[in-house]
Amino acid sequence: MDPRRTARTVSDPKVRQVGFFTPPPDHAISDPPRHHDPIQSPSQSSPPVNDRSPSDSSLSPVMIPPPRHHSDALLRTALQATSPTKPFSPSTRTVMIPPENKDLRSPGRKVVYGKSPSSFSGVKASSVPASELTTVSVVNLALGISGKILTAEEAGGASVEVQNDRRASSKPLKEKTSKAERRALQEAQRAAKAAAKAEGSKASSSASKVVTSENTKPIKATKPSSQKNDGSQVAASDKKGGDRAPEKDRKKDAPHPRMQYDDTSRVEKAKKRAVVKQTEARNRVELFRHLPQYEHGTQLPDLETKFFELDPMHPALYKVGLQYLSGDIYGGNARCIAMLQAFKEAIKDYSTPPEKTLIRDLTARISSYVSFLIECRPLSISMGNAIKFLKSRIAKLPLALSESEAKTTLMLDIDRFINEKIILADKVIVEHAVTKISDGDVLLTYGASSAVEMILLHAHELGKEFRVVVVDSHPKLEGQLLLRRLVRKGLSCTYTHVNAVSYIMHEVTRVFLGASSVLSNGTVYSRVGTACVAMVAHAFRVPVLVCCEAYKFHERVQLDSICSNELGNPDAISKVHGREEINYLDGLVNCENLQLLNLIYDATPSDYVSMVITDYGMVPPTSVPVIVREYRREHLWS
Amino acid sequence: MDAMAEFVVGNIVRRVLYIIREEDLSLTTAAMVGLNLSAVSDDEDDADRDDQPVLSATAIATASRNALHPPSLQTLLEDVPDSAAVQHTSSSGRDSEGKSKSADKSSRNRKLKHDVVEAMNELIQDVSTCHEPIVVRVEHIHQKYLFLEVILTFGSSRTVLQFLCVAKERKRSFLVLVAEGAPRYQGHLLAKELVTRGLQTTLITGSAVFAMISRVNMVIVGAYAVLANGGVIAPVGLNMVALAAQKYVVPFVVLAGSHKLCPLYPHNPEVLLNELRCPSELLDFGEFSDCLDFGSGIGASLLNVVNPTFDYVPPKLVSLFITDILWSISALLIQCGDAMHSPVSAITVSH
Numbered sequence: 001m002d003p004r005r006t007a008r009t010v011s012d013p014k015v016r017q018v019g020f021f022t023p024p025p026d027h028a029i030s031d032p033p034r035h036h037d038p039i040q041s042p043s044q045s046s047p048p049v050n051d052r053s054p055s056d057s058s059l060s061p062v063m064i065p066p067p068r069h070h071s072d073a074l075l076r077t078a079l080q081a082t083s084p085t086k087p088f089s090p091s092t093r094t095v096m097i098p099p100e101n102k103d104l105r106s107p108g109r110k111v112v113y114g115k116s117p118s119s120f121s122g123v124k125a126s127s128v129p130a131s132e133l134t135t136v137s138v139v140n141l142a143l144g145i146s147g148k149i150l151t152a153e154e155a156g157g158a159s160v161e162v163q164n165d166r167r168a169s170s171k172p173l174k175e176k177t178s179k180a181e182r183r184a185l186q187e188a189q190r191a192a193k194a195a196a197k198a199e200g201s202k203a204s205s206s207a208s209k210v211v212t213s214e215n216t217k218p219i220k221a222t223k224p225s226s227q228k229n230d231g232s233q234v235a236a237s238d239k240k241g242g243d244r245a246p247e248k249d250r251k252k253d254a255p256h257p258r259m260q261y262d263d264t265s266r267v268e269k270a271k272k273r274a275v276v277k278q279t280e281a282r283n284r285v286e287l288f289r290h291l292p293q294y295e296h297g298t299q300l301p302d303l304e305t306k307f308f309e310l311d312p313m314h315p316a317l318y319k320v321g322l323q324y325l326s327g328d329i330y331g332g333n334a335r336c337i338a339m340l341q342a343f344k345e346a347i348k349d350y351s352t353p354p355e356k357t358l359i360r361d362l363t364a365r366i367s368s369y370v371s372f373l374i375e376c377r378p379l380s381i382s383m384g385n386a387i388k389f390l391k392s393r394i395a396k397l398p399l400a401l402s403e404s405e406a407k408t409t410l411m412l413d414i415d416r417f418i419n420e421k422i423i424l425a426d427k428v429i430v431e432h433a434v435t436k437i438s439d440g441d442v443l444l445t446y447g448a449s450s451a452v453e454m455i456l457l458h459a460h461e462l463g464k465e466f467r468v469v470v471v472d473s474h475p476k477l478e479g480q481l482l483l484r485r486l487v488r489k490g491l492s493c494t495y496t497h498v499n500a501v502s503y504i505m506h507e508v509t510r511v512f513l514g515a516s517s518v519l520s521n522g523t524v525y526s527r528v529g530t531a532c533v534a535m536v537a538h539a540f541r542v543p544v545l546v547c548c549e550a551y552k553f554h555e556r557v558q559l560d561s562i563c564s565n566e567l568g569n570p571d572a573i574s575k576v577h578g579r580e581e582i583n584y585l586d587g588l589v590n591c592e593n594l595q596l597l598n599l600i601y602d603a604t605p606s607d608y609v610s611m612v613i614t615d616y617g618m619v620p621p622t623s624v625p626v627i628v629r630e631y632r633r634e635h636l637w638s
Numbered sequence: 639m640d641a642m643a644e645f646v647v648g649n650i651v652r653r654v655l656y657i658i659r660e661e662d663l664s665l666t667t668a669a670m671v672g673l674n675l676s677a678v679s680d681d682e683d684d685a686d687r688d689d690q691p692v693l694s695a696t697a698i699a700t701a702s703r704n705a706l707h708p709p710s711l712q713t714l715l716e717d718v719p720d721s722a723a724v725q726h727t728s729s730s731g732r733d734s735e736g737k738s739k740s741a742d743k744s745s746r747n748r749k750l751k752h753d754v755v756e757a758m759n760e761l762i763q764d765v766s767t768c769h770e771p772i773v774v775r776v777e778h779i780h781q782k783y784l785f786l787e788v789i790l791t792f793g794s795s796r797t798v799l800q801f802l803c804v805a806k807e808r809k810r811s812f813l814v815l816v817a818e819g820a821p822r823y824q825g826h827l828l829a830k831e832l833v834t835r836g837l838q839t840t841l842i843t844g845s846a847v848f849a850m851i852s853r854v855n856m857v858i859v860g861a862y863a864v865l866a867n868g869g870v871i872a873p874v875g876l877n878m879v880a881l882a883a884q885k886y887v888v889p890f891v892v893l894a895g896s897h898k899l900c901p902l903y904p905h906n907p908e909v910l911l912n913e914l915r916c917p918s919e920l921l922d923f924g925e926f927s928d929c930l931d932f933g934s935g936i937g938a939s940l941l942n943v944v945n946p947t948f949d950y951v952p953p954k955l956v957s958l959f960i961t962d963i964l965w966s967i968s969a970l971l972i973q974c975g976d977a978m979h980s981p982v983s984a985i986t987v988s989h
Contacts, residue, residue, distance in 0.1 A: 472920075473845040474820045480921070487926065487941055496944040497820050497920055498845045499875025503908050503946045529845025532878050539881050561849035573841055576823060594833045595840040602849035 187363050187395065288597070291567050316345035317369045321376040330478075332382040332516045332552060333422055333450050339373065339383055340418055343390060344411050351403070358406055363394050378566050381517035381525065382552045389417055389551075421551040425615035426454055429547050433512070433613050434459045436545060441466040441509045444542075446498070446533045448478035449514020451547040453485060456512075460491050467491075469508060473498040473529045475572040475598065498529045501536050511537045513604075515548040520628060521557045522606025522621030524548075528599045531561070534608035543610040546621075550614045553628045561602040570596035645863035645871060645900050645911075653761060653897070661753040665746060764962075768895030769800045771962035788854045790815045790847070790888075793873040794824035795860025797893040799831055802858075806837055813838045815854060817847050819873050821919040821945060844875050851882040861894045866901050868953030870894075871911055874946050880955035889957040896961050907950035917943035 320342040323329045329338050346369065352358045370387055373379065379387075393413045397406050433455040437443065443466055445452045456468055468491050472479025479495065486493050496504055511533065515526040524530065524546050534544050558564055573596045606621040616627055789812055791798050802814060814837055818825030825841060832839045842850055851857075857879060863871040870876075870892055883890045904911060921943050 474818070474843055480925075483941070484926065490940065492940045492942075494942040494944055495921060499820055499878065499949075500944060500946050502877035502881075502949055503874065503912070504944060506908065528843070528849055531848040532845055532882070535848060535881055535885065536878055560852045562853065565849075573818070573843060574826070591833050593836060593838050594829065595838075597840050597842045597846065597850075599842070599846045599849055602846065 187360065187391070288562070288565070288567060291565060313372060314342070314346040314349065314369065316342040317372065321373050324373065324377040331448070331450055332380050333426075333549070335380055336382045336386050337418055337422060340386055340390075340414050343369070344414050347407050347410050347414075350407065357399075358403055359394055359397055359399075363391055366390060366394070381554050382549075385551050385554065386417065390414065417551075421615075422549060425549040425551070426451055428615040429549065429613050430454050430458045432618050433545065433547060434462060434464070436510065436613075436618075437464055437466055439465045442469060442507050443467070444469040444471060444501075444504070444508040444511045444533070444537070445482070446471045446479070446511075446513055446530055447473070447476070447527045448482040449512075449547065451549070452512045452514050453482055455547065456486060456491065457489055460489060467494065469494045469496065469504055471496055471498055471501055471504075471529075471533060474576065475568075476527075477577065478527075498532060501533055502540075505536050505540045505542060508537070508540075508542050511542055511544045513544060513546050515546050515552065516601060517552045517554050518546065518548050518612055518621065518624045519553075519558050519603075520555050520625040521559075522609065522624055523558055524604040524606070524609055524612075524621070525558065525601055526604060528561075528602040531602045531604040531608070534604045538608045544608055545611050545613055546609050547613045550616050550627055550631065553614075553624050553632070555625070555628050555632075558603050561599065565602070566600040568598035568600045570598050573598050645902075646898055649863075649897055649900055650761070650765070652901075654758060657757040657761065658750075658754050661750055661757060665750055665753070765895065765897045768897065768962045769797055772797055772801065772893055772895070772960050788813050788815060788856075790817065790851065790854040790857045790879070791828065792817045792825065792844075792847075792857075792859050792876055792879055793819035793822075794828040794831075795893070797860045797895070798858055799828060801893060802832065802837060803835055806835070813840065815840050815842055815850060817842055817844050817875070817879070819875055820844055821915075822873075824873070844878075847875075847879050848882045851879075851886050851888060854883075854886075854888055856889050856891060857883045858891045858893065861892050861898060862948060864892070864894050864899050864959065865904050865907075866899075867903055868956065868959075869904050869907065870951040870953075870956060871907070871948050872951055874949045877949040877951050877955075880951045884955050890955060891958045891960065892951075892956050893960050899961075904950060908946075911948065911950065913947040915945045915947050917945050920945055 320329070320338050323338065324335065329335055343366065346365070347362070350362060350365065352361055366387070370379070373383075390410075390413075393410060397409065401409065429451055437455075437459045441464075443456065445456070445468065459466065468486060470479045470483045470486070470493055472483075472495065474497070483493055483495050494504070513524070513526065513530055513534065515524045515530075517525045519525055524534075526546075537544050609621045611618050612621050612624060614627065616631065619627070789802070791802075791814060805812065814832055816825045816829045816832070816839055818829075818841060820843075829839050829841045859872060859876060859879070861870045861872050865871065872892075880890050882888075902911075926941060
């Protein structure tokens with residue numbers, strides 16, 4: 001009971017105000033007509049609730065308007081009674097806290113991010129009986145909302161710290177369980193939970209245990225964004241009852257710790273399951289031992305010969321994998337679309353084996369495809385998010401659907417994803433961005449970003465007069481392809497290399513950059529060299545605008561470019577394409593003193609970025625975690 | 639190092655002029671003492687002179703004037719012992735003077751030439767061995783820092799190469815990250831040299847500098863020229879490295895021989911003190927001929943390829959200069975540079 005904290009007013013959380021706003025006049029605590037709710041807290045001592053509807057006109061342009069999803073509105077109104085907080089904020093887990101602690105909850109809500117404010121009453125909260133969880137699920141059923149999202153609410157009892165302790169303690173016991181089994185367990189649990197919601201029973205634990213024994217297909221776990229937290233499964237499998245499911249879902253918010261390649265035991269295990277035989281590169285750079293460094297160019301002929309032999313692998317997937325390996329397809333959007341199209345093909349040709357359910361088997365099949373793709377080339381963040389989406393769609397398939405209906409549904413879902421998240425998103429980004437280009441501008445861009453290219457071409461079509469500076473870098477020389485396309489359309493361009501960016505920057509008025517992803521601390525994860533360009537632009541006081549579709553945002557955080565990156569072919573550095581006279585390093589590649597480092601990505605700190613242009617609008621880099629939090633769950637995975 | 643461009647050449651020319659003036663000055667002061675005697679002897683030698691006593695006075699006056707004011711190159715060149723040339727000059731007073739003094743002038747000029755050549759030999763010696771005093775400093779740096787260091791360098795510099803080799807000899811343990819300097823890829827050369835001398839080297843692309851700078855302990859680079867305000871003219875790309883080093887507070891050390899100090903102040907240095915190289919290093923000739931219509935007249939102006947050679951690094955980004963004269967920071971360096979060059983010079987090197 002902290003008397004200082006009760007004095008703060010809290011505005012309506014369904015309008016998440018991210019910009020500058022004036023505190024509203026104190027609305028009386030008036031309950032809008034709500035659905036009759038079994039969980040009517042006796043002392044509705046909720047803090048002053050703003051009755052602002054989502055369509056409040058007083059929203060300033062800086063604010064991100066709340067999602068207008070119909071079902072969300074219903075959901076919100078229902079949960080309004082149960083908890084004063086927005087459904088998807090972490091603090092909604094307070095729903096389960098015994099009423100007398102409610103006043104503590106509200107003031108703390110704004111202060112604590114990512115943790116349940118019930119940390120004030122953490123110990124007490126963990127003893128929430130399971131009966132309360134059932135009632136919430138009933139409420140949710142009434143609204144027809146998928147149970148998965150709201151299981152986050154069920155977890156209201158336990159604070160995150162308590163979770164961590166439990167997880168940590170149980171982890172050493174469970175190391176023996178292989179990743180494959182744990183993932184299968186988790187997916188089965190998810191599927192089973194969907195089933196459990198339909199039936200309203202809590203027998204999921206038994207069902208999931210059955211599934212574990214069935215599904216033993218080995219799966220390599222390396223993707224950062226598409227996999228669920230293994231630790232959560234570990235803890236989950238220990239616990240009994242409903243606690244397991246809610247903890248796991250909350251831990252899904254925390255990104256999965258990636259496989260570190262300097263852990264030899266895991267690397268060995270992974271190698272055994274691998275489809276593509278990789279030989280480790282010589283002269284591995286010590287600093288990057290935690291990333292896979294393989295010989296390039298050796299797998300391609302090997303895989304090509306195996307094209308017709310690999311039964312478990314669908315040929316479309318195989319083709320895409322080979323295209324990644326050879327570098328024919330590159331760029332976040334292109335790779336993602338190619339992968340999804342290949343998945344569509346695979347789903348179309350898929351037929352459920354006897355005695356298996358479609359959901360679980362298809363999920364396992366997709367996971368194996370994904371691990372093959374990883375071996376060809378590590379996943380980009382956009383691909384990881386797309387895979388997450390696909391798996392969640394599969395898991396949410398109603399069991400009543402026939403196989404063909406399920407398949408068509410999935411294929412339609414994939415189409416919708418590509419259309420909405422990539423193609424339409426790009427259109428919206430272009431619309432926003434061309435407003436930032438005026439006549440007489442000199443725009444600088446780095447590398448070849450599909451979004452930036454579209455912006456420049458569209459602005460040129462609109463008749464704006466501007467010049468483009470294309471900055472390129474060795475060894476990829478992607479800028480030349482962009483340059484070619486721009487010059488063909490008649491834009492006047494200047495071409496230079498990244499070392500000369502300080503020379504050219506004093507003429508530049510704006511910098512447009514593309515991104516592979518924007519992380520939760522505002523860091524832009526993009527092609528190597530982007531950070532240099534952004535830094536020099538910042539030094540010359542030139543605004544930097546990053547164009548990135550919202551589906552590429554990720555909740556993980558990265559401080560520098562070393563903890564997570566991709567390493568390319570080291571031989572590409574020693575040879576210069578098109579200039580054979582640069583052959584100083586011939587014959588030296590086998591020397592153990594020489595290492596060649598070919599980074600693919602780097603992380604640009606958020607202070608160099610002025611604005612991020614997404615399909616949700618033009619936002620500062622600090623708004624990215626807000627978009628991830630507010631929009632990701634319902635738009636991406638519902 | 640090729641393509642050191644005008645800066646160092648200009649510096650060396652200035653120093654040579656300075657040497658000539660200095661030698662001449664020292665000779666003239668010596669000659670003033672014995673001038674009276676020589677004037678008298680001149681009178682005796684040249685019997686056809688009517689105004690010998692006057693000449694001797696003017697001779698002394700001229701000599702003293704020469705001694706007091708720094709002579710312009712004009713006078714020096716005119717005093718070159720060539721009797722034929724002397725006859726053709728227009729200035730009468732000087733002419734007759736020159737003729738009268740030609741005898742001792744020729745001996746004096748011979749001595750001047752000899753001294754100048756000697757001094758120039760010393761200068762050559764200095765320049766070619768400028769590395770030695772610089773590389774000696776390596777122990778001072780390494781003693782202060784951690785055991786395993788990561789050093790970033792850029793492009794190729796002989797001074798840096800020798801510096802690192804000496805450091806290795808002194809048993810310092812470090813790892814060198816070499817950024818290849820596109821488009822000349824000098825970094826490849828440096829990496830090869832280092833590897834053959836047994837140093838742990840990692841070659842990275844220029845674009846990866848920002849990504850790696852957080853793990854670097856020190857940046858050591860060479861310079862093409864050091865300007866009078868402490869700014870550095872360096873291979874293109876070093877401004878980017880310097881900015882990154884400033885952000886991560888990594889010491890940025892510049893190694894430069896004293897012959898690279900210029901008495902120039904940079905005004906718009908990126909443009910005025912720069913040189914654009916051939917664009918074919920970036921884009922091959924004819925590579926874009928399929929999408930550019932050069933015949934129409936507008937096609938060629940659509941695409942512009944920029945390939946600068948140099949970059950200007952402002953003095954506030956440089957932590958330390960190491961030269962062969964002083965181990966000093968920028969401010970001292972400026973004074974040192976000023977002292978070396980004569981403030982008046984009739985010849986300016988054009989850029």
